[in-house]
Amino acid sequence: MGFSIYLYSVLSFSGLVIVLAAGLMIAERFLINYGICKLDINAGEKPLEVNGGQTLLSCLYANEIFIPSACGGKGSCGHCKITVTSGGGPVLPTETPYLNRKEIRSGVRLACQVKVREDIYVRIPEDFLNVRLYSSTVLSTRSLTYDIKEVRVKLNDPAEISQRPGQYVQIQAPSPEGPVFRAYSISSATYEPNEVEVVVRLIPGGIGSTYVHNLEVNDEVIFTGPYGEFYLNEDPSVEIVCVGGGAGMAPMKNIIYSLYDRWPNRSCWLFFGCRTTKDIFYLDQFKELEKKHHNFHVIYALSDELGPDEKWDGETGFIHLSVDKHLEHGIPRQAFLCGPPLMIEAVTRVLEEKGLRPDDIFYDEF
């Protein structure tokens, strides 16, 4: 008798749970099943058929359209913005923190939050449709400074990438909660379509940078790309100004080498701000380029006081002061800035004083 009560309890509770679970499964079968829905991209450019009930982001990923997403669909990064022209339902409370009023009016949504329940019509920037998932192997790694590393990979599948200078890739890094993607600018020039190089500063505890820093030759690397909406001005009379600080060198290196491959006489300035002589990298390489192309000017500046054992004959002080000193007013220019927010703010102010329109100043803040 004493024993049977346990038996009854366990049996009846298990029975109840099974009944509830079965009920839920049946309900799911009938309620969540939306059948096949049409997913139309850019007004008929790429019609797809997908299983309803999933999020728009996972539908697009399944069809190899890689919308940038750093958080992996949790709705916490706000990178996966696309325009849904119809069939997306109302904007969710989980999306509103990432959308401004203008975006909400024009139908911009977070792809990871929109569920496909009916035929859906979306607009995706042309650039995202060119994004591919690449598998590659590490060709070489090189320590540039004590905390910055250059990693070059060779593409296996697909074997070529068509990138514009200033664009970035998202490298897949393992983490305890599954793979995550971290964005890094491409530093290899556009004339090397079979390879991709990134320059990464080690952030203590950072998932992506730790992974990249620990890569060794012949390791396999998976990434998606290219992303980014920077367009280099095609008019050769427009001067290009690159201003970087800290580890913000990668996109500039790409811009400069791609630029001189195409227009050997084009005028270009590179300003790069470091703290101490220990932070300097790529300087010799750029000095050599300066000798080859007389319209290329490279200026590095150190912001900290020189230590007793340091030697430096270049500029000192914050980089925006050097920009102010060297650039003349009123020449048509396009600028690309990459570095910490304060530096970008200061340099933007200086460039606007020099007559650049805000549209011609592009920046990558980190």
Place this chain on the structure above:
Amino acid sequence: MTETSAWVIFIAAIFTNNILLTNFLGMCSFIACSGQIKTSLGLGTAVIFVMIMTTIINYVIYHFVLVPLGLVHLQFIVFIAVIAAFVQLVEMFVERFSPKLYFALGIFLPLITVNCAILGASLFMIIRNYSFMQSIGFGLGAGIGWAVAIVLLAGLRQKMRYSHVPKCFEGVAIAMVVTGVLAMTFMGFAGMVTIQ
């Protein structure tokens, strides 16, 4: 002694025996989701609906399954399982048939699964030996009472954003103090009607 009418229990559950302000059940979502009147209204509505439905289901399961089988000691775990499954079902149902309502309640439904006020209502119903009609009155009243309390706090917190709260009291601390004051005001209703 005559049975208390369901109507009296309904009124009492809102005012004199407010499940939040006299029993302090469901405090976690009460504090977490009371930043804005709009969200608290959404959560409150969801709680009203789930509370009345789960009290009814749990009443049926308790009196027609657990009591005849002599398994009354399983009530806690059974009630929790029923609430969790019910919330899941409601979420799917609402998502399918009323997208508008889903967008209003959607993100709150999973929160309710772990709201102890819901379980509390089912347990009170058993402890106080309510009949079926009384249970409906109590479930509805307790739900509305909870919703009223969270909307009140949300309104106060919205106003408090513009007042000078001492630094050490900012955020949750002042919300707790205000909850205490609210509870005291609700004690003014005590004695109007009594339910056990």
